[in-house]
Amino acid sequence: MIEVHALHKTYETHQAVIDLSFTVSPGEVLGLVGPNGAGKTTTMRCITGILQPSSGHIVVAGADVVQDPVAAKRNLAFIPDEPHLFDYLTIHEHMQFYARVYNVADRDARASALVSEMELTEKLHALPGTLSRGMKQKVAIACGLLHSPKLVLFDEPLTGLDPIAIRRIKQTIKRLAAAGSAIIISSHLLGLVEEIATTVLLMQNGRKVLHGTLAQIRESAPDLREKGLEEIFLRATGYENDANATRETQP
Template sequence: MEPVLELKNLTKRLGNNNAVDDLSFTVNPGEVFGLLGPNGAGKTTTIRMIVGLISKTKGDVLINGTNMYEDFKKAMSDVGAIVENPEMYKFLSGYQNLLHFARMSQTEISKERINEVVKQVELEESIHKKVKTYSLGMRQRLGVAQAILHRPSLLILDEPTNGLDPQGIRDFRDYLRNLTKEGIAVMVSSHLLSEMQQMCDRVAIIQEGKLINISTIDEFSNEPNEGTLVHFEVDDAEKAQNLLAEQGSKIVKGQLQVMTKKENIPAMNETLVQGGVKIYGITSKNQSLEDKFLQITKAGEK
């Protein structure tokens, strides 16, 4: 499968420092790819280079195999993007905004296509109202509609859920999933780790402009060398802690918690039973994306 987006050693030097440093990764058709990093890590700078808003220092950006620095017009014809907040003419209706963007497009966009996109982002009831009456979530959906009018194969979104309420975030996540079913690749930059965990197929973590980890969401959550947090509901937490002292157990809210590998749980359970501890329940929780993100970025700082 040929990647929709490929970065090769992309670098942006600002002053004496590299804001983006030798960055390389790919984004595939039909996936939601997350770009994560602390503030100042280089996420927005990377996106701005990909869409041509700022120049590179070195490296290449390929979109469907086309080097954007060799044929910018062809490469960008396959890209839709919202960098920061979508900008619309608030005194026009949503439909008038889309019609205006359609007229500016290099490819012909029919009114049937506009209606198709409006339905896709579920704005049929509001599309003829002025944008100034739209909620933030509606404006975000209108922005996505505008970005996909020309049928791009790559959609790039920088912090798309900023300011949305929980229902708006969930709806937006569903819209993105519907897009990927059509084969569109979506690249999302965000600081909302819990949402990225539910939204993305793969995530890349960058720090100080460098790629320090790239994995699927399942790999982040189930990496075998990392611990699983196990909670034992017992009748005597102090006794249980003494029995599992070598495993680094601790008492939290009157119950026992241990960070261990999942395969160690049966043996620990047996130790507690043989030690006379009554066990009422055992629950385990893999590392969340947030846990893994903090672990990786702290290691990167060191």
């Protein structure tokens, strides 16, 4: 569904992403994790066509994001960590607009189902200014999923959500994957990634550090067999070694 080949992205002198390659197949949920500044958001933005790769190729549902961005974007949805909705459009109008852009055939039925799933029915005619952050996040998700995208990118999808909404969003992500969408989730919530991701890609300083299913990653390091993603993360990024070294040097 998505193929990333030798992606490089440089900002002036800073190399944000270095030689990154991976694929995500239909039904796969990729957890994109890494410390701050690892290059996760840059990678997501390159995939969505907002940023131009310095080199490399990104192919979404058979369309190259740089060569044929419109075709590629038709098949993807990007749910950013900070939802910026249109100030003077109601929730209902947001849904209508997305349906028009993506030319969704059964727009009313799909919109109604998503609004209900995100528990937005009562707020349908409210302006974004009157909504909480979590509600705005739900609106962004509902709008993004309206055209049944083949690839969905979530950037910190659970920020600002209450426990019930978190449960809902997790179920939605699982439902999307079961329906054949490829999913990429960038998150610092390693518990979430561990729970719903089928594969994990760990980045650090713009480079791929680990990639595979959790089982494969555990296989690669015998001492991590019984460990969770958090321990794997800390070990792979070198934090745990540094912390041990610091403890040993302390009197």
